[in-house]
Amino acid sequence: RKEVEQDPGPxxxxxxxxxxxxxxxSNSASQSFFWxxxxxxxxxKLLMSVYSSGNEDGRFTAQLNRASQYISLLIRDxxxxxxxxxxxxxxxxxxxxxxxxxxxxxxxxxxxxx
Amino acid sequence: GAGVSQSPSNKVxxxxxxxxxxxxxxxxxxxxxxxxxxxxxxxxxxxxxxxNSAPDKSGLPSDRFSAERTGGSVSTLxxxxxxxxxxxxxxxxxxxxxxxxxxxxxxNVLTFGAGSRLTVL
Numbered sequence: 001r002k003e004v005e006q007d008p009g010p011x012x013x014x015x016x017x018x019x020x021x022x023x024x025x026s027n028s029a030s031q032s033f034f035w036x037x038x039x040x041x042x043x044x045k046l047l048m049s050v051y052s053s054g055n056e057d058g059r060f061t062a063q064l065n066r067a068s069q070y071i072s073l074l075i076r077d078x079x080x081x082x083x084x085x086x087x088x089x090x091x092x093x094x095x096x097x098x099x100x101x102x103x104x105x106x107x108x109x110x111x112x113x114x
Numbered sequence: 115g116a117g118v119s120q121s122p123s124n125k126v127x128x129x130x131x132x133x134x135x136x137x138x139x140x141x142x143x144x145x146x147x148x149x150x151x152x153x154x155x156x157x158x159x160x161x162x163x164x165x166n167s168a169p170d171k172s173g174l175p176s177d178r179f180s181a182e183r184t185g186g187s188v189s190t191l192x193x194x195x196x197x198x199x200x201x202x203x204x205x206x207x208x209x210x211x212x213x214x215x216x217x218x219x220x221x222n223v224l225t226f227g228a229g230s231r232l233t234v235l
Contacts, residue, residue: 004156042228043205043226043228043229044157044205044224046223046224087156087157101147101162101170101172101173102159103159104149104157104159105156106155106156107156
């Protein structure tokens with residue numbers, strides 16, 4: 001079983017739609033969670049961190065469910081510019097200071113259409 | 115520099131040759147990561163450097179792969195006797211590590227370079 005699993009998609013949605021992605025992780029010791037965005041043939045960039053209580057950044061909402069070991073990303077009012085691959089990222093560290101690696105999922109591709 | 119710089123941006127080599135990929139992290143960033151991404155795949159962790167600590171090499175796929183970081187700044191990833199399955203985009207990232215600060219804080223965000231696309235014929 002992969003450490004971080006995502007539905008590869010693609011999710012094809014019309015502009016203005018609401019879309020949600022889930023990501024499951026296998027290591028119950030995971031402490032930190034993130035969503036990164038990767039445009040086609042570009043490097044990944046941080047979209048948002050995921051806090052235990054859930055957090056919102058404009059049209060984007062991230063949720064964490066520790067009991068079921070999954071995180072989610074909700075995008076409201078989708079824009080054409082949201083078309084990208086969304087990578088789920090987990091880490092077993094909470095604080096920095098020790099060697100740690102971020103484990104990336106394979107990503108979920110979103111295509112927003114007119 | 116302003117961002118993470120990687121070179122070469124593209125490298126085509128013949129099977130069996132050695133290649134070196136270079137990463138110049140953001141000035142002052144103490145943590146440096148190497149990942150690789152094969153076509154249509156996620157990012158695969160290779161190696162991680164932080165300050166003077168021993169690097170985490172747990173992701174290196176074979177002993178043909180090695181990396182070093184000189185003077186706590188520039189890093190070189192070396193692949194010896196390249197194979198076709200080594201073809202991928204090799205991504206370097208750096209972050210400013212602040213001890214005792216939660217990973218999800220903005221200060222510890224990974225900034226990636228544009229990658230080095232390696233093609234082994």
